[in-house]
Amino acid sequence: MIEISTSPTSTTLVIAGDLDLAERDQFPEVAARVVGLRRQLVVIDMCRVTFMDSTGAAFLISLADSARKRGGAAALRGADPRDLFVLEVCGALELFRIDADHRCEGARPTSDFSAPATT
DSSP states (O other), X not given: OEEEEEOSSEEEEEEEEEESGGGGGGHHHHHHHHHHHOOSEXXXXXXXXXXXXHHHHHHHHHHHHHHHHTTOEEEEESOOHHXXXXXXXXXXXXXXXXXXXXXXXXXXXXXXXXOOOOO
């Protein structure tokens, strides 16, 4: 499930559940709504994401790309290290501002997963 809310300067997406191939049918409509809102900052709250595959990553990348084309930015908050690793493997982590200070309120347990060190 993806909920969208807005402020005068930003659009926030709160994502719950899996962000994967099985959910892809909703991605074009959500992306079109976000683009239509024309906010400079797109905040993607991933506190309640339980799993993300490359299809979900491609959706997030499309949101970040759309924001950049409008002169804006995309920020991730509450992203699990596994989610960040998927974006890194896709070569897209640099498209996002990472809100490392955001703390999720009991949305999901902390993962023991850590991405391999890059050289």
